[in-house]
Amino acid sequence: xxxxxxxxxxxxxxxxxVGYGAYVPRFRLPASxxxxxxxxxxxxxxxxxxxxxxxxxxxxxxxxxxxRNALNRAEIDPQLIRAVWVGSESHPYAVKPTSTIxxxxxxxxxxxxxxxxxxxxxxxxxAMQAAIGFVGSGMARYALSIGMDTAQGRPGDAxxxxxxxxxxxxxxxxxxxxVAIIEASYSFVTDTPDFWRRAHAQYPSHGDRFTxxxxxxxxxxxxxxxxxxxxxxxxxxYQWAIFHQxxxxxxxxxxEMLGFSKAQIQPGLLSPRIGNTxxxxxxxxxxxxxxxxxxxxxxxxVSYGSGAGSDAFSFRVTDHILAVRDRAPKTEEYITxxxxxxxxxxxxxxxxxxxx
Amino acid sequence: xxxxxxxxxxxxxxxxxxxxxxxxxxxxxxxxxxxxECEAPAKELFTFTGLGEVYSYTTIxxxxxxxxxxxxYTVALVKLAEGPLVTAQLTDVAAEDVQxxxxxxxxxxxxxxxxxxxxxxxxxxxxxxxxxx
Ligand SMILES: [Zn+2]
Numbered sequence: 419x420x421x422x423x424x425x426x427x428x429x430x431x432x433x434x435x436v437g438y439g440a441y442v443p444r445f446r447l448p449a450s451x452x453x454x455x456x457x458x459x460x461x462x463x464x465x466x467x468x469x470x471x472x473x474x475x476x477x478x479x480x481x482x483x484x485x486r487n488a489l490n491r492a493e494i495d496p497q498l499i500r501a502v503w504v505g506s507e508s509h510p511y512a513v514k515p516t517s518t519i520x521x522x523x524x525x526x527x528x529x530x531x532x533x534x535x536x537x538x539x540x541x542x543x544x545a546m547q548a549a550i551g552f553v554g555s556g557m558a559r560y561a562l563s564i565g566m567d568t569a570q571g572r573p574g575d576a577x578x579x580x581x582x583x584x585x586x587x588x589x590x591x592x593x594x595x596x597v598a599i600i601e602a603s604y605s606f607v608t609d610t611p612d613f614w615r616r617a618h619a620q621y622p623s624h625g626d627r628f629t630x631x632x633x634x635x636x637x638x639x640x641x642x643x644x645x646x647x648x649x650x651x652x653x654x655x656y657q658w659a660i661f662h663q664x665x666x667x668x669x670x671x672x673x674e675m676l677g678f679s680k681a682q683i684q685p686g687l688l689s690p691r692i693g694n695t696x697x698x699x700x701x702x703x704x705x706x707x708x709x710x711x712x713x714x715x716x717x718x719x720v721s722y723g724s725g726a727g728s729d730a731f732s733f734r735v736t737d738h739i740l741a742v743r744d745r746a747p748k749t750e751e752y753i754t755x756x757x758x759x760x761x762x763x764x765x766x767x768x769x770x771x772x773x774x
Numbered sequence: 775x776x777x778x779x780x781x782x783x784x785x786x787x788x789x790x791x792x793x794x795x796x797x798x799x800x801x802x803x804x805x806x807x808x809x810x811e812c813e814a815p816a817k818e819l820f821t822f823t824g825l826g827e828v829y830s831y832t833t834i835x836x837x838x839x840x841x842x843x844x845x846x847y848t849v850a851l852v853k854l855a856e857g858p859l860v861t862a863q864l865t866d867v868a869a870e871d872v873q874x875x876x877x878x879x880x881x882x883x884x885x886x887x888x889x890x891x892x893x894x895x896x897x898x899x900x901x902x903x904x905x906x907x
C-alpha cells in the first residue's frame with residue numbers, strides 16, 4: 419500500500435484502554451531443569467525460568483482473575499460490557515466458549531457478546547483490535563479483550579524451555595475515561611507455515627529455521643514500520659515499546675532493528691522471567707509497561723502470531739493512569755510471587771505422564 | 775455428573791453471590807431464600823467481597839472421586855468478612871503453611887472435571903492474600 423497514512427486503522431470515535439489487569443500463575447520452572455532433563459545440563463538456555471499454571475488453573479480461571487483486575491481498575495458496572503473476547507491457543511474446551519464462562523464470572527451476562535479468538539500468539543491483540551472497533555463505532559460502550567495461554571511444548575522440544583502460562587485483560591472504552599488513548603493500529607499478515615498444531619494433536623509442530631526471518635521479524639517489522647510511517651514517527655518519539663516475546667533474543671533484536679533502545683523495551687520484556695505466554699505475551703508486556711508509564715508517554719506494542727501476522731498499536735498514556743494503577747495488583751507483583759518447581763512436579767502439573 | 779445441578783449453582787460458585795435479608799440486613803451464603811436470623815424471606819442478591827479468614831481447616835490425603843489428582847489439599851471453613859462461614863478448598867498454599875486466622879481472598883478455579891471428555895466445573899476457592907491492591 420502506498421498511502422500508509424490512510425491505511426492506518428483508526429476509529430471514528432476516540433477510544434482507549436479504560437482498565438487493564440495481568441495474571442501470572444505462581445509456579446516457575448527454571449530452564450536449567452529442562453536442560454538437565456534432556457541434555458544433561460549442557461548448552462545455553464533461551465530464558466531463566468517460565469511460569470507454570472497449577473493443577474486447578476486453566477485459561478478460564480486465569481482470564482477471570484485478569485478480567486477482575488481490569489474491572490477493579492476501571493470501576494465500571496460489568497453489565498455495561500457488551501463484548502467479552504478471549505484470545506488463546508489453549509482454550510480448555512474445543513467446543514464451548516471460554517468467553518461465556520468468563521463473562522458469567524465477572525457479571526457481564528446476559529446482554530453481551532462473547533467469543534473466543536484464535537491466531538496462535540496474536541489471538542489476544544486481534545481480540546483487542548476488534549474491541550477497539552466495537553467501541554470506536556459506537557456499537558458498545560465497553561468491550562473486554564483478553565490474551566491468555568497455558569502453552570505447552572512437546573517434552574524435549576526446544577519450546578519446552580519457554581512455553582508458559584499467563585496473560586492480561588484489556589478493557590476498551592471511550593478516550594475520555596482512558597488510562598491510555600489508542601492512536602492507531604496496523605495489521606500485517608501472510609500465509610507462513612512456521613508453527614502449527616493440528617486439531618487433535620496435543621503438542622504443536624514448528625518449521626525449525628523457518629521461525630526467525632521469514633516469520634517473526636518480517637511480520638513484526640512490516641506492522642511496526644507501517645504504523646510508525648503512517649503516524650510520521652520514529653522510535654525516538656516513544657518512551658516504551660513491547661514486542662511479542664517467544665524468547666529474550668527476538669524482541670531485543672526487533673527493537674534494535676527499529677531503533678529502540680534496551681531501556682525502552684525493558685519494562686515490558688518479561689520472557690526471561692516468565693517465558694513465552696503466547697497470546698498473553700504482548701499484552702502482559704503492555705500491562706507491565708502501563709504499571710510504570712507516566713502521563714504523556716507514548717507506547718508501541720507489536721504482537722506476533724504464527725501462521726503468520728502482527729498487530730501493531732500506538733498508545734498515549736493519560737493523567738488518569740495515576741489514579742487507576744494501584745486499584746489492582748501490578749504485573750510485577752505477580753512475577754515476584756513465585757515458587758520454583760522441579761521437572762517431576764512440572765510433569766505432574768502439565769499431565770505429561772501419558773506421553774512417557 | 776449432574777450437568778444441570780452444576781449449571782444452576784454457577785453464579786454463587788463463580789463469584790460468591792449470596793443473599794441479603796431486607797429485614798435485618800444479615801448476609802447469607804449459600805443463598806437459602808430465608809433469613810437465618812429473623813426467618814424473613816431473603817431473596818435479594820448480594821455479591822460478597824471474597825475477603826475472609828481461615829476459621830478452621832483440615833488437610834485431605836484420601837480424596838473423594840474427582841479430586842484425587844489434587845491431594846494433598848486443604849479444605850477450610852472460611853469466615854467471610856460479611857459474616858457467613860463457607861466451606862471451600864484452599865489453593866496456592868502448601869498444607870503446612872495454613873494457619874488459623876490467616877487472611878484469605880476468593881479466586882475462581884477449576885474444582886473438578888468429569889474425566890477427559892466431560893464438563894469442567896469452576897468455582898470459588900480461597901488463597902492467602904499475598905498481592906496488594
Ligand atoms: Zn433477617
